[in-house]
Amino acid sequence: MSAAVDMSRFVRSEKVEALPPPNLARGPIAWVRENLFSGPFNTILTLAVLYLLYVIIPPIVDFLFINAVWTGSDRDACRAETAGHPVGACWAFVIDKINYFVYGSYPGAERWRVDGFFILLAVGVAWLLWLRAPRRDLGAVYFFWLFPVLSYILLTGGNMDLGGRFWLGFLAVGLLFVAVMGLAAYLLKASIRSAVIIGAVILAVIGLTLGLVDIDWGLDHVPTSLWGGILVTLLVATVGIVFSLPFGVLLALGRRSRLPIVRMGSVIFIEFVRGVPLITVLIMANTMLPLFLPGDMTVDRLARPLIGVAFFASAYMAEVVRGGLQAMPKGQYEGAMSLGLNYPQMMIFIILPQALRIVIPGIVNTFIGLFKDTSLVAIVGIFDLIKTIEASRIDPEWAAPTISYTGYAFAALFYFIFCWGMSRYSLGVERRLAAGQNR
Amino acid sequence: MGEYTDMKKALVTIAFGLTASLFATAASAQATLNSVKQKGFLTCGSNTGLAGFGVPDAQGNWTGLDVEFCRAIAAAIFDDPTKVRFIPLAAKDRFTALQSGEVDVLSRNSTATMSRETQLGLDFPAVNYFDGQGFMVRKKLGVSSAKELNGASICTQQGTTTELNLADYFRANNMKYEVVAFATSDETFKAYDSGRCDAFTTDASGLYAERLRASAPDDHIVLPEIISKEPLAPAVRHGDNQWGDIVKFTHMAMLNAEELGVTKANVEQMKTADNPEIKRLLGTEGKFGEAVGLTNDWAVRIIKHVGNYGESFERNIGEGSRLKIKRGQNALWTKGGLQYGIPVR
Numbered sequence: 001m002s003a004a005v006d007m008s009r010f011v012r013s014e015k016v017e018a019l020p021p022p023n024l025a026r027g028p029i030a031w032v033r034e035n036l037f038s039g040p041f042n043t044i045l046t047l048a049v050l051y052l053l054y055v056i057i058p059p060i061v062d063f064l065f066i067n068a069v070w071t072g073s074d075r076d077a078c079r080a081e082t083a084g085h086p087v088g089a090c091w092a093f094v095i096d097k098i099n100y101f102v103y104g105s106y107p108g109a110e111r112w113r114v115d116g117f118f119i120l121l122a123v124g125v126a127w128l129l130w131l132r133a134p135r136r137d138l139g140a141v142y143f144f145w146l147f148p149v150l151s152y153i154l155l156t157g158g159n160m161d162l163g164g165r166f167w168l169g170f171l172a173v174g175l176l177f178v179a180v181m182g183l184a185a186y187l188l189k190a191s192i193r194s195a196v197i198i199g200a201v202i203l204a205v206i207g208l209t210l211g212l213v214d215i216d217w218g219l220d221h222v223p224t225s226l227w228g229g230i231l232v233t234l235l236v237a238t239v240g241i242v243f244s245l246p247f248g249v250l251l252a253l254g255r256r257s258r259l260p261i262v263r264m265g266s267v268i269f270i271e272f273v274r275g276v277p278l279i280t281v282l283i284m285a286n287t288m289l290p291l292f293l294p295g296d297m298t299v300d301r302l303a304r305p306l307i308g309v310a311f312f313a314s315a316y317m318a319e320v321v322r323g324g325l326q327a328m329p330k331g332q333y334e335g336a337m338s339l340g341l342n343y344p345q346m347m348i349f350i351i352l353p354q355a356l357r358i359v360i361p362g363i364v365n366t367f368i369g370l371f372k373d374t375s376l377v378a379i380v381g382i383f384d385l386i387k388t389i390e391a392s393r394i395d396p397e398w399a400a401p402t403i404s405y406t407g408y409a410f411a412a413l414f415y416f417i418f419c420w421g422m423s424r425y426s427l428g429v430e431r432r433l434a435a436g437q438n439r
Numbered sequence: 440m441g442e443y444t445d446m447k448k449a450l451v452t453i454a455f456g457l458t459a460s461l462f463a464t465a466a467s468a469q470a471t472l473n474s475v476k477q478k479g480f481l482t483c484g485s486n487t488g489l490a491g492f493g494v495p496d497a498q499g500n501w502t503g504l505d506v507e508f509c510r511a512i513a514a515a516i517f518d519d520p521t522k523v524r525f526i527p528l529a530a531k532d533r534f535t536a537l538q539s540g541e542v543d544v545l546s547r548n549s550t551a552t553m554s555r556e557t558q559l560g561l562d563f564p565a566v567n568y569f570d571g572q573g574f575m576v577r578k579k580l581g582v583s584s585a586k587e588l589n590g591a592s593i594c595t596q597q598g599t600t601t602e603l604n605l606a607d608y609f610r611a612n613n614m615k616y617e618v619v620a621f622a623t624s625d626e627t628f629k630a631y632d633s634g635r636c637d638a639f640t641t642d643a644s645g646l647y648a649e650r651l652r653a654s655a656p657d658d659h660i661v662l663p664e665i666i667s668k669e670p671l672a673p674a675v676r677h678g679d680n681q682w683g684d685i686v687k688f689t690h691m692a693m694l695n696a697e698e699l700g701v702t703k704a705n706v707e708q709m710k711t712a713d714n715p716e717i718k719r720l721l722g723t724e725g726k727f728g729e730a731v732g733l734t735n736d737w738a739v740r741i742i743k744h745v746g747n748y749g750e751s752f753e754r755n756i757g758e759g760s761r762l763k764i765k766r767g768q769n770a771l772w773t774k775g776g777l778q779y780g781i782p783v784r
Contacts, residue, residue: 075651075761080654081655096497097497099497099498099499100495100496100497100498100499103499104499105495105499105500105501106499108498223524225524225525225526226499228499283531286532287531287532287535287536288535290535290536290539290540290541291535291538291539293539298541301526301541379529380529380532381487381526381527381528381529381532383487383527387487387488388495390487390488391487391488391494391495391527392488392494392495394488394489394490394494394648395490395494395495395496396490396491396494396648396651396760396761396762397496397761399490399648399651399652399761400652401632401652401653401654403652404625
């Protein structure tokens with residue numbers, strides 16, 4: 001008997017009282033009792049919320065569906081005194097104006113081109129987002145290169161008519177560029193051959209892009225002043241999203257770089273762009289910029305806010321991505337280096353996949369914010385969806401008390417569907433990527 | 440227009456005054472007519488949406504009185520009213536866009552004022568709509584003149600010139616009133632429509648547009664008094680007088696055509712009329728069009744494609760439209776209005 005150990009100090013002397021059996025009561029009533037009426041406080045809260053819903057929901061349903069007017073050709077259909085019953089939402093107005101809401105003033109005979117853009121966009125999004133889609137690497141090439149080029153040709157008509165002199169100049173500058181690449185490789189004692197090949201590929205891609213938009217495809221030119229509606233809303237959002245992710249990643253890496261000029265450049269860009277509101281950027285672009293340019297030089301009125309939005313989104317994206325990079329433990333970097341990976345390999349194969357996964361909620365949050373911010377372009381006279389609704393709701397043809405509400409309800413529905421879709425998709429992606437560390 | 444606060448106006452004026460003096464000369468030095476002909480289309484700064492003056496229809500084509508004025512200029516130059524590119528401009532962008540040469544003409548219900556002519560370097564060659572602040576009341580109030588509004592509560596938009604004009608008018612007439620002000624024009628009208636106040640005030644053209652949106656439009660009347668001057672005019676840059684003349688006489692041609700009974704329908708027959716005034720207007724006598732760099736049938740082109748002023752007025756804001764605005768001050772001078780066509784001779 002090892003008397004040195006006093007068993008009674010850590011061994012129970014009597015049996016523990018049995019726990020009550022797990023609550024096996026199932027069914028809606030048990031659920032309601034447990035979740036909604038588990039105590040007096042929760043009961044009061046539940047009743048208060050139910051009362052609020054009772055106050056809010058019926059009028060909304062009444063307005064949007066029961067009293068809504070679905071058919072009609074002018075204001076008489078949506079006025080209580082001519083329709084003979086209380087009138088809620090006037091969906092007939094939205095139906096009558098839907099072409100304007102979707103295409104803006106895009107010429108009627110050319111609207112198939114906008115449809116083409118929508119289809120190209122849908123294909124690109126589906127290709128990239130559907131996880132089991134074939135050849136998603138090609139999908140990325142499509143979405144980030146082919147799709148913008150094709151969209152540009154479709155929407156504007158292409159046929160930039162650059163002229164022979166431009167091509168001569170382009171060739172000269174291009175060859176110079178390749179030569180400089182080779183020289184730099186020689187000075188840095190890197191492989192000259194691969195440097196020249198990289199240079200030539202960049203040159204070829206730029207040349208091909210310019211060549212495609214230079215060709216006369218037989219499409220009429222449609223000036224951007226005629227674009228509008230959902231076309232512009234999706235265009236601004238797409239440009240922002242397509243540009244912000246790659247540029248944001250580059251800026252975030254730049255900000256953490258050890259090279260002082262790269263770091264300073266990134267910091268200045270990010271802090272400057274984040275330091276001003278988007279509205280200021282837009283007003284600068286559309287009101288002040290023309291004053292600083294020589295009289296005969298203009299930048300397209302739609303291109304200006306597009307560039308502004310792309311810059312703006314990139315700066316925000318950079319900070320989101322930097323958050324992810326910051327969260328990576330140092331061991332990951334050291335592990336990658338100890339495997340002999342160089343900087344690009346380390347980033348592409350080890351760091352970024354993990355860092356980006358961490359910040360998916362942040363990225364999607366930025367996208368959703370950006371998608372809704374697109375409506376700000378309206379204040380500089382660009383006709384996005386909101387602006388087309390604003391311009392239509394004052395149409396005397398449809399002057400009725402509920403027209404404005406109907407228009408805004410339609411806009412709300414449109415934005416909600418897109419933003420909700422984005423957030424659901426990101427939830428799915430998070431769940432899939434985080435399978436190994438469910439919390 | 441009563442849409443901005445004085446503060447904003449001052450800021451805008453300062454910003455534009457500084458920049459305009461630097462850039463206006465550069466932009467307008469080249470003859471606008473030549474550059475328009477070279478481009479092959481007119482760029483027209485238009486409203487982003489104002490009932491009767493510039494609104495998109497269901498197909499996205501712009502219609503309205505101001506829009507048709509630009510079409511008339513295009514018709515005079517190109518004999519084709521579709522050769523216009525409309526650039527919808529927000530109120531704060533409009534003058535810069537003109538200064539910077541982004542638009543050739545601004546036809547966007549802008550009030551002509553002295554400071555805009557002198558400090559912003561603009562010209563307002565002709566007034567195409569005389570507007571002014573008016574009142575709307577319920578019929579059952581039994582009021583037929585603004586002078587009877589003593590003690591009334593009046594819905595108006597906050598921080599606008601409308602509010603200031605209102606104060607001036609009631610003080611000048613020694614009447615009491617109560618202001619119920621709201622941030623947006625929508626809220627303002629909604630409040631009036633739901634009975635928060637006895638009267639609603641804004642620019643007269645806006646009163647007619649708002650009345651259509653009322654829950655019972657026929658229960659409201661617009662009182663005859665106009666208490667402020669808002670001469671709405673197309674604008675061009677200082678310094679290119681030929682272009683200013685073209686814009687001015689586009690309007691004058693439309694007025695003269697109405698006065699002489701030349702319409703869209705009868706313009707071809709009128710070419711053979713004996714009346715020397717019609718002959719000069721339609722270019723069968725004299726070379727008045729060539730003198731401003733156009734063809735001699737410039738007025739025929741305008742009337743053929745757009746019509747005379749009366750036709751354009753009736754179609755867009757008058758009896759032929761939903762707005763049903765009376766001609767009032769915009770009647771011809773022969774009918775007691777202010778629209779006076781300078782003779783072509």
